[in-house]
Amino acid sequence: MGIRLYDGRAEELLQAMWLIRAYEERAVALQAEQGVPGTCTAVGQEAAAVGVVSALGADDLILTNHRSSGHLLARGADPGRMLAEVMGRRDGYCKGKSGSLHISAKDLGVVLTSTIVGGELALATGVALSQQMLGRRGVVTCFFGDGAACEGRFHESLNLAALWRLPVLYVCENNQWQAFVHRRETMLADNIAARAAGYGMDTAVVDGNDPEAVRAAALEAVESIRASGRPYFLEARTYRLRGHFEPDDQAYVDPDELAAWRARDPLALLEARLLAAGRIDADALQALRAEAYRRIDAGWRFAVDSPYPATAELTTDVYA
Amino acid sequence: MGIRLYDGRAEELLQAMWLIRAYEERAVALQAEQGVPGTCTAVGQEAAAVGVVSALGADDLILTNHRSSGHLLARGADPGRMLAEVMGRRDGYCKGKSGSLHISAKDLGVVLTSTIVGGELALATGVALSQQMLGRRGVVTCFFGDGAACEGRFHESLNLAALWRLPVLYVCENNQWQAFVHRRETMLADNIAARAAGYGMDTAVVDGNDPEAVRAAALEAVESIRASGRPYFLEARTYRLRGHFEPDDQAYVDPDELAAWRARDPLALLEARLLAAGRIDADALQALRAEAYRRIDAGWRFAVDSPYPATAELTTDVYA
């Protein structure tokens, strides 16, 4: 499976979002029922991932973090190889060595995933410097959370990217949570984009639960970067509908807040809009969902059939 | 010698500034002529140091960095013990173990000096947390440079201080240089205070070469912190008139820029203003300068008479 490119039809976006949702449901079930290691799910954040990734071209690169499944799947990653990686199998994207937390897929341009919060921010400037110095056209999209925006690297990365005019699209998925701490407990300001503007880059804040809005904002951002050579900051306001890392009972979450955001589930929102506007019918919707679950089923079968790596792999890949 | 408190008369400020200037001239000469280790001099920045420190009370605390002599001397530090420290003698403020780069003087409330750029920013929040939790009144003044404002800790420190309402007076001495790199090469913005405002604290920018202006701004800042319990950010715009660390030929400095700032030497500016307004006469000025040099001479004699620490000191003070 290769890089997935989008022409922007709503069905494409919805399809990608359902693939992510179905993938996460499987990952949750595998953890709960089969003792597969837990994962950080992107449930609730599908629109942000798909909206941004759908705006990227084949040359563009992506850096992501611990909550990467949406970015990977939207980019065309094979759910089978992702599940194999989560399960520590040989056919995972990283031979099972990464597990769920640092999946990179170089062929898809998803490079240098770091689960150190802030890690992706520190590496993105270097990837963008390569693009700039080697005359490559692709924009470097760096996904990170509101938590990462508290790390010093946020400041250092944005300052350098602005100063050196590096082609970075910073995408902050502000999902209101930083593991078990609410964003409100970590910063006075309500939005992160305002800070980014202080470094001298253009910024936008978008409803992260509306994939069409995110896509439009991301297209504008990418265009701006290609035209100006300067970085751009896009904040997608969204919500982490499940816990931080499976399993997580979310006992610490304010039920009203959670309910309010559940009512804004990005898949339901998009479906309702499309149905209301007659842009899709119920049968097509049904088929699209079924296809997503079918693909995840097939992926899961692939993953369980994949063997564990040989013990000798313990010490390979350390050095070139 | 104890903490020096100021009633705000211009002679007081000028006297403190001359003491710093005379001290630095001696430190430069000792390095050049006697092989004493080099220092980071505060020549050109005397007004910023004296203006801020003169606004502090006896309970207030100071954190400083590698370029600390102005802050220490303004606070009442004994030039003899400072020179002894620079020379690695037993009677230095830190028994000779610090050398010039990390001089603390707990008795004066000058605590936890770190020469790691950004170090003072990371420690200041903790000192302020102690003040807050232990019900102490003193404001924590944290001196740092425009370079430190590039480190991630700047972001982390300001964010936390604003969030936890810590009584920190951040004083950025923006002296246009970060060792051998001009500030322009490190950030797009021209001033640092604008960024600080983004964390949710009051800010002010002041002419760092005018001690009366700095003092007025610092008094307002301290008052604001005491009243609101919230941090405050004060940027003093000034210039490093000598090199980064002695010896330094400043070959990399734009001569026009240097000349323009030399013309704004803070001591000369204040003297001219006082003379013009009849607030001081030439004799008093002369006496005041002579006294500064006399005190530095006496300090130097004290320092050279101080023995080196015993070799056993190599491994004392590591643990409590």
Place this chain on the structure above:
Amino acid sequence: MTRITVMDAIDQALAEEMAHDPAVLLMGEGVATKRRALVEAFGPARVRNTPLAEGIIAGTAVGAAATGLRPVVDLLFAPFLCYAMDELVNSAGKLRYLSGGQFDFPLVAIAMTGAGWGVGAQHNHNLEAWFAHAPGLKVAMPSTAADFKGMLKSAIRDPDPVLFFVDIALAYTDGEVPAGEHLVPLGRAARRREGRDVTLISYAKTVPVCEQAAELLAAQGISAEVLDLRSIKPLDEAAILASVRRTGRAVVVHEASRTCGVGAEVAALIGEHAWDALRAPVLRVTGPDAPAPASPPLEQAYVPQPAAVAAAAQRLMAGAEAAACV
């Protein structure tokens, strides 16, 4: 005596020390969320969630420690300490010395470490040797619930900065903890099993591994002593040397990577100071010089196994030549 898990032992230590000394406070990403009982008992000012920024969490602790508080910071997983090295090493470890003794730094930094959760090398890296190598710090890494409680309490009362590592494989194991005030001093090893022929020296999760190896060895008529270092710095040199002087042989075991690990230090120390008593080389059984993989079977292979420890001891018993061909 009551039987509690290591996690509960840590909770008890925190609660007791917060009750014992109002200067103690706890900070970290999620500590107030995860330890509601402490928040309720001691209030939100003393149990603080923080922004996601290890550097300033540690820096705040260091600054607070020097000026009257006794902070405990939970930095979550050991690799995240990489963001706090300046504060821990350059400030907490050096500013007492560089200031000529003007400041003390009574703080504890807790971090989880070690294989067991399949989370990979950015969450699992045994870094205790770094902090042992850096001056001015102390390092504790217990293996039993009782020691977790007693050493954490001692660490909180200690006037110096202590890195306190929690091996995640031990976190939910349980053990007997004495009732009432229970303090275990830093710097003292514990003999977990007596033996005559060889000393197995270890700490944290590989202590039980050594105990199992000792069982295997016993079945072969080899009497192995098991020494739990508990404290990496200060290191209980006297206990190490006394044991090896008796047995004449030693295997040092830990999960951390071999090169410049604690095992190197212990082996070098024994060589220097118990040379005359040694009947065979000191061997090391350690994790590899590789990052920790996430894949469960690989992760298990990363951890020293009882059979490997027993095999090393057997080689020592078979004679120096066999031992040298490792």
Place this chain on the structure above:
Amino acid sequence: MTRITVMDAIDQALAEEMAHDPAVLLMGEGVATKRRALVEAFGPARVRNTPLAEGIIAGTAVGAAATGLRPVVDLLFAPFLCYAMDELVNSAGKLRYLSGGQFDFPLVAIAMTGAGWGVGAQHNHNLEAWFAHAPGLKVAMPSTAADFKGMLKSAIRDPDPVLFFVDIALAYTDGEVPAGEHLVPLGRAARRREGRDVTLISYAKTVPVCEQAAELLAAQGISAEVLDLRSIKPLDEAAILASVRRTGRAVVVHEASRTCGVGAEVAALIGEHAWDALRAPVLRVTGPDAPAPASPPLEQAYVPQPAAVAAAAQRLMAGAEAAACV
């Protein structure tokens, strides 16, 4: 052969490698100010002053290395590496492995280290053991101008991340450097002096200390071999073992703190693999487990001295018992 200083050797290596490979670039706080000749030769895009932020300098290097460039970063003084540990250790050291080999990280991080300038422990801290302990990194620490040049060139060409330490006491010493292309491989020790009775093993500034100690010993009829490790990781185990197998005795010398230092590793290795050949314990002569003081006489006392090294060797010659009473 021409005689140049270590600083010039570094300059030459940088200039030659930048000419040799257009992917090489140099970044750091002040590199463009201090190395005008390189800026003129290769342009400002390839020789870049940076903001004062070690973390992002290192992170940028790591990201760039994985995607086609070969960055060299000057991080100034070793303690400042504390701000870049995540990028160096968690990213450069681990992401090759964690990605299943998808990325290479051909980068060099240069840092000054060691006593000599009276600048105190926040500018002077020998941290090479940390990076040897962390997986996936290489560590070079030469002692001669020729090696500084030849090893820096090799480090820049190496596909893996290399920490390259410059002992400040050596920076302005000079030495012969071969004309023309001069590459010294990583991972190979150099015998600086042949000897029969004892091997003095060291690196960086303490290599000349060992050479002086060997002179002192020669005057007493003791023939000391001096081995310069040059590369801390990979470590030239074969050379170490071969020498000790010949002499039967070893003293390991470095300025870094003792606990868990490189000396511990070398001593442990020798014990494990040359036990049968050892005629006496392996001794260490190292800097203390204390921060480095600024005071000039204290700072000198921090550094291992020739007399101390010679005394250790004499104790070994006097017999194992004397040696063990250190």
